[in-house]
Amino acid sequence: MKNLSILCKDFDLTDAIKLYATEKMSALNKYFPDNGAEAVFNLRLGKVTNSQHSGKIFYAEVTIKSPEKNFGALVEAEEIYAALDFLKDDLAHNIAHYKDKSHSKNIRSARKFKEELHTTAE
DSSP states (O other): OOSEEEEEESSOOOHHHHHHHHHHHHGGGGGSGGGGTSOEEEEEEEEOOOTTOOSOOEEEEEEEEOSSOEEEEEEEESSHHHHHHHHHHHHHHHHHHHHHHHHHHHHHHHHHHHHHHHHHHO
């Protein structure tokens, strides 16, 4: 994936994490025209800085800039890999919801146009 930038805060970015993040974000390319060629993914991974914090201490945040619309999500989890999994699922849901919503809007417009044609023809 050529349009992915990864920024890490408060921990080291290993090759394994980078590969895993690239794999997860590449799975979202199917939602964009030309298989995500024009979409830009800005991924920020980090660790909550409060040393007394337990539980969800890692976060993953992404901003996707595409020609159609910008998408974003932020999730927290106990492990960075889990955060990336949740992030991918959340983004897939948000993008699919947007696509379904715009498709439904187009269908409604087409039906309305068809009704107007039938009423003017009669």
